[in-house]
Amino acid sequence: MWSIDHPFVLWALALALAPLLWHGQRTLPHGWLPAVPPDPASRVLALALRLTGALTVVAAVLALSGLHRQGSAVEHVGTGAHIVITIDRSASMSDGFAGRDAKQGDEPKGQAAARLLEDFVRERPRDLFGMVAFSTAPVHGLSLTADQDAVRAAVRASAAPGVGLTNIAAGLTMALEQFRDKPVTGSRVVLLVSDGAARIDARAQNQIRRLFAENRSALYWIFLRSAGGRGPSDPPDPEKGFDPAPEYFLNEYFLDLGVPYRLYEADTPDALQRAIADVSRLQNLPLRYLETPPREDLGGICLAIALAGSLVLLLARSLEVSAWSR
Amino acid sequence: MNGVPALAYQLRWRSRAVMSGAHRGTLSGPGHDMERSVPFDGHRDARRLDLRASLRDPSERMWVRLFRQQAIVPVVVLADVSRSMDYRGAAHRFDLLVTLADAIARAAWRLGDPFSLIACDESPRPELYLPPCRSVAGARAAVSRLRAHALQGRSNEGLLKAAPLLPRRRSLVFLVTDAHMPLTRLEQVLGAHHRHDVVPVLLGDSREQHASARWGIARLRDMESGAERLLLQRPALAHAFDDAEQARRHALRRSCLRHGRPPLFIDDAIDATVFNRYFFQT
Numbered sequence: 001m002w003s004i005d006h007p008f009v010l011w012a013l014a015l016a017l018a019p020l021l022w023h024g025q026r027t028l029p030h031g032w033l034p035a036v037p038p039d040p041a042s043r044v045l046a047l048a049l050r051l052t053g054a055l056t057v058v059a060a061v062l063a064l065s066g067l068h069r070q071g072s073a074v075e076h077v078g079t080g081a082h083i084v085i086t087i088d089r090s091a092s093m094s095d096g097f098a099g100r101d102a103k104q105g106d107e108p109k110g111q112a113a114a115r116l117l118e119d120f121v122r123e124r125p126r127d128l129f130g131m132v133a134f135s136t137a138p139v140h141g142l143s144l145t146a147d148q149d150a151v152r153a154a155v156r157a158s159a160a161p162g163v164g165l166t167n168i169a170a171g172l173t174m175a176l177e178q179f180r181d182k183p184v185t186g187s188r189v190v191l192l193v194s195d196g197a198a199r200i201d202a203r204a205q206n207q208i209r210r211l212f213a214e215n216r217s218a219l220y221w222i223f224l225r226s227a228g229g230r231g232p233s234d235p236p237d238p239e240k241g242f243d244p245a246p247e248y249f250l251n252e253y254f255l256d257l258g259v260p261y262r263l264y265e266a267d268t269p270d271a272l273q274r275a276i277a278d279v280s281r282l283q284n285l286p287l288r289y290l291e292t293p294p295r296e297d298l299g300g301i302c303l304a305i306a307l308a309g310s311l312v313l314l315l316a317r318s319l320e321v322s323a324w325s326r
Numbered sequence: 327m328n329g330v331p332a333l334a335y336q337l338r339w340r341s342r343a344v345m346s347g348a349h350r351g352t353l354s355g356p357g358h359d360m361e362r363s364v365p366f367d368g369h370r371d372a373r374r375l376d377l378r379a380s381l382r383d384p385s386e387r388m389w390v391r392l393f394r395q396q397a398i399v400p401v402v403v404l405a406d407v408s409r410s411m412d413y414r415g416a417a418h419r420f421d422l423l424v425t426l427a428d429a430i431a432r433a434a435w436r437l438g439d440p441f442s443l444i445a446c447d448e449s450p451r452p453e454l455y456l457p458p459c460r461s462v463a464g465a466r467a468a469v470s471r472l473r474a475h476a477l478q479g480r481s482n483e484g485l486l487k488a489a490p491l492l493p494r495r496r497s498l499v500f501l502v503t504d505a506h507m508p509l510t511r512l513e514q515v516l517g518a519h520h521r522h523d524v525v526p527v528l529l530g531d532s533r534e535q536h537a538s539a540r541w542g543i544a545r546l547r548d549m550e551s552g553a554e555r556l557l558l559q560r561p562a563l564a565h566a567f568d569d570a571e572q573a574r575r576h577a578l579r580r581s582c583l584r585h586g587r588p589p590l591f592i593d594d595a596i597d598a599t600v601f602n603r604y605f606f607q608t
Contacts, residue, residue: 026545028547029414030546037569043556325534
């Protein structure tokens with residue numbers, strides 16, 4: 001797409017007619033032109049000089065008007081997804097994993113998650129990432145963007161020790177809001193990384209269900225098991241008396257959402273890595289997205305043409321003879 | 327007299343003019359051109375006794391010689407004063423024309439011939455017209471009027487309309503032009519004055535007819551039509567110019583010869599020797 005910054009300058013294009021109407025050359029009187037032998041080379045030269053003049057004016061005017069080429073948004077097909085990383089930043093994320101070999105001084109879950117997620121982000125340069133952190137209240141990190149540096153920085157920042165509780169409903173709502181009004185050009189994923197769950201009240205459940213249906217987003221829940229904590233796959237045990245088991249019911253709720261859903265339970269960094277690799281594999285679906293190329297300024301080329309034309313005309317001018325046949 | 331070349335012309339035909347002059351005439355009278363011998367009885371002029379014929383006569387009659395009278399020949403300069411005559415190259419062409427008219431006027435006066443000047447562009451210019459006139463002053467005034475004339479004509483078609491202004495008797499007509507007209511018109515002009523002895527004097531200019539071999543760009547403007555042409559000067563164009571000029575001169579020569587006389591080319595300057603030799607050779 002060619003476009004122009006200052007269209008009113010184009011009125012000056014009328015000046016390009018001047019070289020076609022007037023030649024501006026010194027004329028030498030001659031008695032009788034019909035006696036002059038026909039010379040095709042001269043005829044071509046006369047036409048070429050006029051056209052060069054017109055071209056020079058046109059090029060200069062176009063350069064002044066700020067001609068540039070705004071490439072139309074190119075549609076790329078990539079393997080990628082729109083991924084909103086929804087990461088839990090509750091206080092418990094600073095604890096270690098719950099694996100068998102867990103011991104004091106292990107890498108906290110939050111840091112391990114951030115490190116592995118950063119690798120995950122780095123390996124997927126074509127994906128768009130969003131970032132939402134949540135504890136008691138959700139924190140908007142990044143809108144969907146292809147800026148890898150920003151995404152990685154946001155992921156790194158999430159490793160800092162958090163505070164507060166785990167309010168999954170608010171985090172999910174904000175994560176799903178990221179997709180609002182964006183074209184669906186590839187698969188959408190909410191990557192929920194948390195180490196616990198909370199009860200979601202009925203109203204929030206309905207809202208989340210509606211948002212998932214509207215945005216057609218998949219949900220991957222990477223559950224980081226705390227030491228001594230229960231997982232979503234553990235059914236509540238009536239033997240133990242009152243057992244709210246929010247993880248279990250949340251899992252049940254997610255299964256009932258009607259969108260692609262997967263649960264990964266990770267109780268070691270290795271398990272987390274496997275889980276992330278699995279997500280990575282699952283989301284290697286073709287993704288269509290539009291990329292807007294930067295504008296290409298054609299003023300330089302126009303000025304070069306104008307300069308070349310002017311030099312040609314200057315040469316022709318200097319070749320003009322002051323008297324015939326001297 | 328300084329600067330005006332001394333021209334002379336002589337003719338091979340007899341003038342039918344009554345007035346005596348410097349050229350061979352057709353009328354009998356005092357002169358050097360013997361016509362025939364007649365018996366003394368009819369022409370009792372003992373001064374012109376033809377001894378040879380008288381001695382040869384078996385009947386011993388006396389014979390006298392009869393001579394023809396020398397006669398005048400009107401000289402007309404039929405000048406092209408279209409704008410192309412204003413060309414200034416190696417010489418100012420109009421200057422050349424005025425000088426030539428002046429020189430011919432003086433030559434005519436020396437021989438006692440009446441001189442007439444007719445200048446034409448699109449039509450004959452009445453203010454420049456000089457009817458046949460034997461006075462020096464008249465010729466001189468006409469030449470100075472011509473010299474002061476500002477050239478304006480866009481063509482020389484008036485040469486075709488000049489015939490009524492010429493003397494009725496056969497005259498010597500110098501058609502002075504740069505021949506910047508189509509060949510057909512030149513032939514028409516020559517044909518329009520066929521009863522006269524027309525000497526086509528074609529003024530050329532070496533600078534106009536040649537192109538420089540050095541590279542350059544020149545835009546030529548036709549002095550008459552105003553048309554313009556851009557030319558890229560280069561050796562090839564110089565050759566083309568020379569060829570074209572040669573071809574044009576050849577064509578002019580053929581056209582003029584068809585109407586009686588070869589053209590007299592005068593380039594850049596009037597050379598009296600060339601001019602005078604022309605009348606010996608034709």
